[in-house]
Amino acid sequence: MFKELQEMQAKRFAYKFCIPTFMLRKIKAIQPYNHFTNELASLFNVTYVFATERFVTLNPCYKS
Template identity: 55%
Template sequence: MSRIKARRKSVDYVSSFAELQEMQANTFAYKFCIPLFMLKNLAPQETKTRMITSIFNVTNEFAHKRLKILSDNVHLS
């Protein structure tokens, strides 16, 4: 393998690893800012995005994404 191909391949790995780390950091942020144990303590009608934004002081988009992560995890189990 030529040096150029080897270097390009290593750059691809670094890029993929960096993307993985970014995804993991984002997931951590969602779970840290809106913890599952606190979501479970809310009444079912309070789990709407608007209520979560006011309780946890996050944006609508952030709350919506956290609820999507939660529902995806529930469907996987």
């Protein structure tokens, strides 16, 4: 279980390091949100899946 905790903490750190919260909040979200996550992925040079997960962790109401 300790290893799982470390993995979870490492993932959380990676999300916050690659796409910092203060920068993400300054970017105005556009709809539809799949286009917004494409923009995030391009802007921060991360994958679409990574950008989507980061956006959903900050805005859980958009999880589909």
